[in-house]
Amino acid sequence: MLQLDQIPLKQIHGVSALKEGELHAFGIFNVQDMLEYYPFRYEDYRLRSLSEVKDGDKITVQAKIMGIPVLQRYGRKSRLTCKLMAEDWMFTATWFNRHFLKDQLTSGREIVVTGKWDLKRMQMTVSDSEFPDKGVARSGTLQPVYSIGGKITQSWMRKTMNQTLQQFGEMIPEILPELLVRKYSMMPRKKAITGIHQPEDNREGQEARRRMVYEELFLFQLKMQAFRALNRGRADGVVHTVDNATVREFVRSLPFELTDAQKKVELEILHDLRSPYCMNRLLQGDVGSGKTVVAAIGLFATVRSGFQGALMVPTEILAEQHMRSLQKLFEPFGISVGLLTGSTTGKKRKELLASLQMGLLDIVVGTHALIQEDVYFRQLGLVVTDEQHRFGVNQRSILRRKGYNPDVLTMTATPIPRTLAITAFGDMDVSTISERPKGRIPISTYWVKHDLMDRVLGFISREVDQGRQAYLICPLIEESEKLDVQNAIDLHIQMQQAFPNYHVGLLHGRMTPAEKEEVMRSFYANEVQLLISTTVVEVGVDVPNATLMIIMDADRFGLSQLHQLRGRVGRGSHASYCILVADPKSEVGQERMKVMTDTDDGFEVARRDLDLRGPGDFFGTKQSGLPEFRLADMVADFEVLEKAREDATDLIKDSSFWTSPQYEVLRGYLQKEQIFQGDLID
Template sequence: MTLSLEQIEVKNINGVSAQKQAELHAFGVSTVKDLLEYYPFRYEDYRPRSLSESKHGDKVTVEAKVIGIPVLQRFGGKSRLSCKLVAEPFMFTATWFNRHYVREQLTAGRAVVITGKWDQKRSQISVSDHEFPDRGEGKTGTLQPVYSVGGKITQSWIRKIIKQALEQYGELIPEILPHVILRKYDFMPRKRAIATIHQPEDSREGQQGRRRMVYEELFMFQLKMQAFRVLNRGRQDGVVHTVDNATVRQFVRSLPFELTDAQKHVELEILHDMRSPYNMNRLLQGDVGSGKTVLAAIALYATVRSGFQGALMVPTEILSEQHMRSLTRMFEPFGITVGLLTGSVNGRKRKDLLASLQMGMIDIVVGTHALIQEDVFFRELGLVVTDEQHRFGVNQRGVLRRKGYNPDVLTMTATPIPRTLAISVFGDMDVSTLSERPKGRVPISTYWVKPDLMERVLKFISREIDLGRQAYLICPLIEESEKLDVQNAIDLHIQMSQAFPAYKVGLLHGRMTSAEKDEMMRAFYSNELQLLVSTTVVEVGVDVPNASLMIIMDADRFGLSQLHQLRGRVGRGEHASYCVLVADPKSEIGRERMSAMTDTDDGFEISRRDLELRGPGDFFGTKQSGLPEFRLADMTADFEVLEQARDDVAELLRDSAFWTSPDYTPLRQYLQSQQIFQGELID
């Protein structure tokens, strides 16, 4: 039986030693399939061009002839080698740094091909690479792939090993896309496309290879999502909630505020899902403070009134305590009991709570990942709500879901995503969007200041605290770093404690234990601390209505969406609130981020601009969000391809031939490997 590429380990490739195999494992490369799909992120262009066609600062490759005597200068342990070359009609100086050995090779009249940065003003090229044609070296005239490497894995080694892998195993690369798709878009075969991405003859061929593989990535992603929905749409084994409109209206009228039009619309979507016999799997996304929690409360009320229990899982203890208090206030008049289960609940108290939960004496339980421990049982779990779902792993969310028999699932996130992108990305979920701000919420004034105005910022902090308010001061690092010249939390805490001896100043960062973080946030919440110096661990955290000032140091180091999340920590109460961005951005992106933050406080507009500036990988924080991590595709740049793949998959799944024809066997096998036929919810 012939092994597939995912079954062949990289050690089987000629030239891969046990040590190199271990180093490749560190890059997530274990099999030949992994290696062949370890694509370059750019190419070095070694195709010679005329200096007359090049602009100042361009990276160029030129064929030249040695006409001068090489001059070597040494300073300290470093060296600089200069030599006059001619590439008609230009005479110029080529400079090598710390490569003194090249001097012996630069003999008069010898041809050399050099690559480097063209300094037009000085008629000089700073050489990054060179080769001598009389040696038969092979980069000249080619596009060379550049991979993400490190440690003892060099560019030249990984290029050589990928070339070797293609020679040894290229014939085993299977075709996945059906003929109908290949014909429709005139795609090159998969084997050639992968080889072309690694070894393009020219840029056009490389683009054709990338075009095909980008489509394939997005097509397979959409296939997984949509097939799940098709296979489970007919399964009427979800929880059916029977609550009537009058009962829900009674609860909504008891709230101390009126729902916005957006909230009313989403409420209807959620209740419609809950009353159907199908599993609800809905994503509720909304800007910071848009009123997602109220909708979760309505859904939990509906589940209890239908005779079921509800669970709300949140990432931190202090946030779970806050939710528990607010839900208790809302539900107490209706005789609904709310329990709290976190790591701090232990001993007799925990045993009593677990017994009450199992007997159905607790209607709703709020908690952290403590909810998914083995000894937690429900009498009849009807609804699972997850707040800030990206803080939990896929497995954690799945465990909570399995504590009931196909309960409805409502997932909430405060990272707004443009709706069309959300629908394409979360193909297995229905998406509800809260784009309207609740009435009466005070807008947050945002200012951008340079670091030399820090004295004025300190006076601003002092003014707010003297008025009885509190302030956050955020910085990117915990401790001093030699690599980055940015403020760090520990130094800043010392400085602020000295600057404000009359105030209590707290310190919060990611290396503290959960208990220490919770204790610090509790002290800040109760106004025992007036100023909290913190890293981004407060990005998703507890509401402190009395906090009116958010200062963010080195603000250009943060992504736009992260800045917006941090800004959303203030403006939670009745007081006028402010966000001050302290930054002197060196990059255009940094300046654009500062401008965007001062231009708008609309989270959806912020997310749109963040996607434009950074792309979705950084924007979503893909590794922790559960969003797909594509090897080639970019959900922003390739969004039209994503939509096309979505439509093609939808059309394919409507065709009965998909489920029987041999042409679609590879796709059905892929779905089998993804356990789509088992009916497990995809996260």
């Protein structure tokens, strides 16, 4: 019997070749994908009584047409009004650009209208209407709303989803073992998927979602725990044989003393390197906590063991910076460091690739240029990726495959509460650097209103006149009709006029990578004193001379993002400042400003962000390497995630899981996910 993921979309009645192509754009390629394309909210068409609704509510009421409709035209636009009676309430219904309804609004006829209720004027602005005598009824239901675009409309999507459920609903298999379904009193899978698309009421929708959220998180954790169990038992990783005295000699040569947190993480990494099992470790630490130095110790141990190391970073300028700092650290020990980016071309590139392949080059630092086909290592022993969420899953795994089971260290400056990190990255060990290097000057943070902008400009003047540099961050690139917020292009012009003697640069996401690199290079070299930018500088180059970070309309940013931006300054020996310019209207906006001025500890900021923003968008779409789910939310559903991890761990440890027929479907899922291939999971 065919599986749902083997049935093409064209088998669904009403899906043409053209529509099939449109669905592909949403990642829908087969019947299973279609059924698992869930709505993100519901339109409530259940009938309400006017006596119980508040001003401004969106409601659906059944009424009787009581008067003659009046049509007014304004060029191509029109306004249609008509008196309706619901219960004992007489009100005016208004339709915009629905002139064709005029002839259907006959006195005495029943109508169901949905729209925004204006209690003071006793009127409704109608968004939807239908006539019960036509037999087509949305009223009385919760209608799903899907994320769509192109030529796919909501009504087509709803109709096609209903058709898919009619044709293939009976084929929806149960995946979870009966003992787990019973343990949490969950509805069967077939009923849950139907209930998400066509809930009879809120309760059924919630129960359906509860079941499918658990399933998503359970399958994710099962994959993680199976990988962990299978690979922890396989001693086929790289074994590094460096002795403690050699590592101590290198650590003593560093121009500063390691913090206790760095020493603890260093020991964890060295333990992993010496073991025959593949290291797969996430190193998280606040901006400026010294993650790179810890990675350098790992790279040093790798080279002293006779292997090569690779460090992959998101931008060319950051790669150059890491290469220079590693060269300085490794030079006394005769360890060679090379640089491979998109700008490494011609003879230089050929020589570097040859040195790498012959083992003459110990460490290579680079961008995604490292994963090109013609890059070969003689003996790759350690792969380090910095700001891992900037790379795709495939990019990271290609680099790993350039060696035979090399150890992997992944670094991120996005602080994640530790329990969440451990649970989310089930196949990784998590190390955290939670303290700052000694002697690092804290960044002073101030919140000012827009009417104090003149004083902010005076502050910029003072810093730049002393030879320092400043960032000025905006939420938008260009002016927006919808948002009354500062934009980078206008601000660039204003700052050029305000500071005619300074070089003012502009950086934003629509520039090409080469243009961005050039601007950052100029800023790094102090050829640009004031850099106007959007959040593209959030993860970027270290500019020790930059001492001032000004964030316009700061209440438009999330706390984690504000903290990342603040971390761009305070990297040199001078006192540094972060100024938040904002007039927040909401309590959440005001609270964010307060958190930023109260603390500069990234983990505390992350914890408060979690409390404030609510779990839904804590991480933001781009801010972390956490997996994406169709329904589940790592933070909102954290308790479910923990239960799913416990259940998956127990099941994987149970010997019957690998043999019993009741777990055949789950074993098939792991087989399909290639868990038994031994490739690292992202």
